[in-house]
Amino acid sequence: MSIKTKTIKFNVFRFNAETDYLPYYQNMEFEVTHEDVVLDILNKIKWDVDGSFSYRRSCRHGICGACAIKVNGRSTLACKERMFDMIDLFGEEITLDPLSKKRAVKDLIIDKKDFWDKHEAVKPYLISHIEEHPNMECAVSPSETEELLEADYCIQCGACHYACPVVEVNEDFFGPAAFVKAFRFEADVRDDAHHDRLEELSKQGQGVWDCVKCFECAEVCPKELNPIGKITGLHNMIFDEGIKNNPVAERHAVGFAHSIKKHGILDEGELVRYSEGNIGVMKHVPVALKMFKKGKIVLPWNMPKSDNLDEIKTLVKSSSKSKY
Amino acid sequence: MGKLQYALFTGCTAKESTPEQMMSTMAVADKLGIELVELTEASCCGASHLQDYDDFLSLVLNARNIAYAEARGMTMVTICNTCQLNTAMTKHRLDNNEELKNKVNVKLKEVGLEYKGTSEIKHFLYAINDDFGLDKLKEKVVKPLSQFNIAPFYGCHNIRPSELQNESNGGENPYMPTSLDDLIIACGGTNVDYEEKNKCCGFHAELQAPKTAAALAGNATIGAIDANADWMVTPCPLCHLKLDTQQDHNLHAVGREGSMPILHMQQMIGLALGCTPTELGLEKHVANVDFI
Numbered sequence: 212m213s214i215k216t217k218t219i220k221f222n223v224f225r226f227n228a229e230t231d232y233l234p235y236y237q238n239m240e241f242e243v244t245h246e247d248v249v250l251d252i253l254n255k256i257k258w259d260v261d262g263s264f265s266y267r268r269s270c271r272h273g274i275c276g277a278c279a280i281k282v283n284g285r286s287t288l289a290c291k292e293r294m295f296d297m298i299d300l301f302g303e304e305i306t307l308d309p310l311s312k313k314r315a316v317k318d319l320i321i322d323k324k325d326f327w328d329k330h331e332a333v334k335p336y337l338i339s340h341i342e343e344h345p346n347m348e349c350a351v352s353p354s355e356t357e358e359l360l361e362a363d364y365c366i367q368c369g370a371c372h373y374a375c376p377v378v379e380v381n382e383d384f385f386g387p388a389a390f391v392k393a394f395r396f397e398a399d400v401r402d403d404a405h406h407d408r409l410e411e412l413s414k415q416g417q418g419v420w421d422c423v424k425c426f427e428c429a430e431v432c433p434k435e436l437n438p439i440g441k442i443t444g445l446h447n448m449i450f451d452e453g454i455k456n457n458p459v460a461e462r463h464a465v466g467f468a469h470s471i472k473k474h475g476i477l478d479e480g481e482l483v484r485y486s487e488g489n490i491g492v493m494k495h496v497p498v499a500l501k502m503f504k505k506g507k508i509v510l511p512w513n514m515p516k517s518d519n520l521d522e523i524k525t526l527v528k529s530s531s532k533s534k535y
Numbered sequence: 536m537g538k539l540q541y542a543l544f545t546g547c548t549a550k551e552s553t554p555e556q557m558m559s560t561m562a563v564a565d566k567l568g569i570e571l572v573e574l575t576e577a578s579c580c581g582a583s584h585l586q587d588y589d590d591f592l593s594l595v596l597n598a599r600n601i602a603y604a605e606a607r608g609m610t611m612v613t614i615c616n617t618c619q620l621n622t623a624m625t626k627h628r629l630d631n632n633e634e635l636k637n638k639v640n641v642k643l644k645e646v647g648l649e650y651k652g653t654s655e656i657k658h659f660l661y662a663i664n665d666d667f668g669l670d671k672l673k674e675k676v677v678k679p680l681s682q683f684n685i686a687p688f689y690g691c692h693n694i695r696p697s698e699l700q701n702e703s704n705g706g707e708n709p710y711m712p713t714s715l716d717d718l719i720i721a722c723g724g725t726n727v728d729y730e731e732k733n734k735c736c737g738f739h740a741e742l743q744a745p746k747t748a749a750a751l752a753g754n755a756t757i758g759a760i761d762a763n764a765d766w767m768v769t770p771c772p773l774c775h776l777k778l779d780t781q782q783d784h785n786l787h788a789v790g791r792e793g794s795m796p797i798l799h800m801q802q803m804i805g806l807a808l809g810c811t812p813t814e815l816g817l818e819k820h821v822a823n824v825d826f827i
């Protein structure tokens with residue numbers, strides 16, 4: 212097979228925290244072949260252009276998670292991502308950035324401390340009180356293993372963490388990677404810390420309720436682990452365990468079921484009241500008044516209802532996990 | 536080409552907090568000769584929150600909504616990104632998991648319905664761009680928006696996860712989406728490029744994490760302001776609620792002041808097609824729209 216090539220312009224993020232006041236972009240242009248992955252380009256820059264160019268890599272096989280960077284703003288694993296796929300996605304001008312510019316130490320290398328601190332905070336290990344002299348093996352069935360939903364395959368590359376908009380604006384938020392790890396142990400039948408870990412994972416500010424459901428993490432994960440799917444799994448577990456750390460968030464999710472049962476469609480005003488409680492709801496009054504003036508609030512007695520509401524009521528009763 | 540006909544899933548906001556979105560959808564469909572048959576039986580899609588509490592119930596309810604589109608033999612059109620996500624996600628899961636589909640159908644049978652998987656589901660934006668066609672739309676423009684710089688705000692749930700959107704919304708690139716830009720150009724406007732156009736507005740954590748939500752919405756609005764946009768346009772009523780009704784609060788959260796009209800995609804098209812501001816419900820906005 213013949214080798215296909217393309218000439219591509221690169222803008223490469225350069226910065227040395229010890230000597231530079233500000234980062235800058237170095238521009239270069241060279242041929243890319245259809246066989247190149249992004250890491251080949253990084254190597255080419257280091258070997259042919261500037262030996263001081265710095266980035267992390269180790270395994271070259273998508274296993275160690277060291278080589279995650281951003282290509283045109285998209286988090287990716289340099290050793291796994293094909294250059295031609297990136298050119299398809301972004302065209303013939305490619306920008307190479309560290310996962311997080313504000314955490315850059317040298318060129319594409321970042322300080323990942325916040326990532327590892329959060330990783331550690333969710334206790335990413337099995338906590339099990341195993342008897343000293345067990346008289347039977349601690350077997351895990353294939354279906355119980357399936358419950359982990361591949362969360363075990365996370366390589367801690369950080370691609371999702373530094374793509375998450377909440378991580379950017381709230382430094383307490385654990386972030387999608389930590390949630391994937393937490394889910395991996397929460398879903399493990401041998402784990403005894405189930406309840407305690409969920410307590411931490413459900414706290415306001417740091418926990419799963421602060422996720423804005425943007426699906427950035429699902430889009431970037433090079434292992435296709437769908438982190439937000441694990442976050443939904445944790446939400447479900449929080450309800451199953453009866454943990455009540457974030458009443459607004461929990462009532463908000465439950466409120467949908469109540470409203471659907473009553474009207475079919477959502478009673479928006481009632482959802483806010485139910486979620487916030489009678490006192491908490493007061494802080495929404497100024498905006499609500501503005502909306503009311505503009506005809507944006509439907510009063511309870513005018514709530515429209517879905518046709519065939521009896522079907523919806525039947526289904527909510529028969530399909531719901533909580534019994535009405 | 537025969538007349539385009541779709542089953543319209545309005546979602547809840549169109550009936551409550553964004554009535555202007557319903558008005559402008561119907562006005563635009565009328566001008567373009569697209570027939571929208573409202574799924575009056577539809578329930579709420581769960582808005583990506585119900586599944587946190589009860590995933591199976593959310594599947595059953597969404598499957599019921601789709602079943603009504605199937606019964607009419609039509610493609611379902613949504614006018615809310617989150618309705619689109621939840622409905623298309625339900626379809627994706629059921630079509631790829633026979634066992635789950637059967638479980639859901641056992642429940643639907645109790646009310647005499649069945650989910651088959653025969654209807655497509657797409658957002659109105661893609662029905663206009665891909666089925667109706669932008670060339671035909673251009674021909675119908677009577678008041679080109681040529682004096683306006685318009686910032687497209689795509690909204691997460693129409694573009695991510697791309698695996699799902701490839702099946703429904705015409706394979707939009709979530710990093711360089713073009714549909715809304717193309718639509719702006721077709722309406723005669725100038726599309727504004729800015730970093731936040733494919734980012735999150737924060738709506739879904741508005742009650743749970745108000746500071747985060749305000750910061751994200753504030754950043755997006757500032758992005759558009761700093762790129763000299765005259766207004767922003769979005770296909771999602773939830774983005775609209777966040778960016779329009781909470782605008783002062785959002786800007787305050789990022790330490791800025793300003794004012795940015797936020798239009799529904801349908802209102803933008805309607806203006807270009809010669810609908811009046813009243814027909815499009817423009818007086819129902821909280822943020823100012825006095826450019827009209």
Ligand code: SF4
Binds near residue numbers: 378386387421427442
């Ligand atoms: S879906 Fe949630 S966790 Fe994932 S990137 Fe968005 S905010 Fe972060």
Ligand code: SF4
Binds near residue numbers: 365366369388433
């Ligand atoms: S979930 Fe995926 S993207 Fe996130 S750290 Fe793990 S492997 Fe990387």
Ligand code: FES
Binds near residue numbers: 291
């Ligand atoms: S070098 Fe190990 S994952 Fe890329």
